[in-house]
Amino acid sequence: MNNAAMTISERLWQGEAPMEDWTAAVAGGSITPVGEDVVVVHTSYVFGNVTAIRTADGLVLIDTGSRETGDQTFAAIRKWDDRPVHTVIYTHGHIDHTFGVHLYDAEADQHGVPRPRIVAHRSVLERFSRYDATHGLNSVVMGRQFNMPGYAFPDQHRRPDQIYDDVFGLDVGGVHLELIHGRGETDDATFVWMPQERVLVSGDFIIWAFPNAGNPRKVQRHAPDWAHALRKMEALAPKAVVPGHGPVVFGAARAKALLDDTASVLESLTHQALKLLNEGKTLEEVLVGVEQPAELLAKPYLKPKYDDPEFVIRGIYHLYAGWFDGNPAHLKPAPAAELGRELAALCGGAAVLAERAATLLKDGKTRLAAHLVELASAAAPEDAAVQRVRADVYAGCAAAETSLIGKAIFSVYRRDAETRS
Numbered sequence: 001m002n003n004a005a006m007t008i009s010e011r012l013w014q015g016e017a018p019m020e021d022w023t024a025a026v027a028g029g030s031i032t033p034v035g036e037d038v039v040v041v042h043t044s045y046v047f048g049n050v051t052a053i054r055t056a057d058g059l060v061l062i063d064t065g066s067r068e069t070g071d072q073t074f075a076a077i078r079k080w081d082d083r084p085v086h087t088v089i090y091t092h093g094h095i096d097h098t099f100g101v102h103l104y105d106a107e108a109d110q111h112g113v114p115r116p117r118i119v120a121h122r123s124v125l126e127r128f129s130r131y132d133a134t135h136g137l138n139s140v141v142m143g144r145q146f147n148m149p150g151y152a153f154p155d156q157h158r159r160p161d162q163i164y165d166d167v168f169g170l171d172v173g174g175v176h177l178e179l180i181h182g183r184g185e186t187d188d189a190t191f192v193w194m195p196q197e198r199v200l201v202s203g204d205f206i207i208w209a210f211p212n213a214g215n216p217r218k219v220q221r222h223a224p225d226w227a228h229a230l231r232k233m234e235a236l237a238p239k240a241v242v243p244g245h246g247p248v249v250f251g252a253a254r255a256k257a258l259l260d261d262t263a264s265v266l267e268s269l270t271h272q273a274l275k276l277l278n279e280g281k282t283l284e285e286v287l288v289g290v291e292q293p294a295e296l297l298a299k300p301y302l303k304p305k306y307d308d309p310e311f312v313i314r315g316i317y318h319l320y321a322g323w324f325d326g327n328p329a330h331l332k333p334a335p336a337a338e339l340g341r342e343l344a345a346l347c348g349g350a351a352v353l354a355e356r357a358a359t360l361l362k363d364g365k366t367r368l369a370a371h372l373v374e375l376a377s378a379a380a381p382e383d384a385a386v387q388r389v390r391a392d393v394y395a396g397c398a399a400a401e402t403s404l405i406g407k408a409i410f411s412v413y414r415r416d417a418e419t420r421s
């Protein structure tokens, strides 16, 4: 790791630097040694880390990097060691962790040697089948989440050669690794324990931000199991944690704090939500009733910069209770346009609804403003003045969010309103 990245890692831990500084410091590909024969390669916070392990029979890689920066990872690894890649472990099937694999396949083909063996949890296969079935949807969702209009989700996902279910002991060239399955951000996740070094490679169970366990446009996440997996990791007492994204955390005490705090925040939300669910509460009552653990959420590695605790509470509700929120009007709702026209007629027109939305926005009541402006827009979709207010409301909503996902979704509708105003 270069000095700038090392200094920034420390400042990140102290909560004194933004992740953007770290991304700038590792741009182009940066290496962190975590053992004599183990390095972690970073290219950016956004794209997953890659761990490379030197063995007598070749390299073992844990993840492979992204379509976007996989070539930087490849170059950094090849600068470090030139032996063939023997085995690749996917920590899960997300594309920023798997898609770099094509470079190593191509390299093997070029040298006329066997392609790397890919090892992953069984559910990675199901994920890739789902990706094939939902290619258009994934392109839309990712394009919106990261504001990349016209984004095309990759296809040609490289399937694992060897799958496992619960735990898997992997021996390559004198190095022993333990692969352990858990569910968290995904249902196909693996974390890797390196007993010789006492290093834990967590995959996206740890991402230097509040867990991405409630993403509104993605398949169901598993907050309770996520906490459970983190407790298993904590019990291993690692000396270093290699997260899915962001810098390596060194030292047993810091590793423990990171794992314990992240588990605790998920346990708190889960236990509180479950208690209310068991009392028969509605989604709204659960959202209001669960207290977000402010002290944990203020930790530098748990700030809700990517996902939002409120989304995670929804995710937990959905996991246990299905999609019905407990409001009977939402079971078989009227079309939005009909409801909008009805209310507009009652109050004197769509312009009146929009005007009230603008006032609420000024008062900082962005949630309420969003309801009224959507009703106005549904009642009069061609009204440019209504769309102007709508753009303002969603700009205000986006500004009020801390999470990238919340900001991004509101911004999609702000841009939509701008084009119609």
Ligand SMILES: [Zn+2]
Binding pocket: 047, 048, 094, 096, 097, 204, 244, 245
């Ligand atoms: Zn990731």
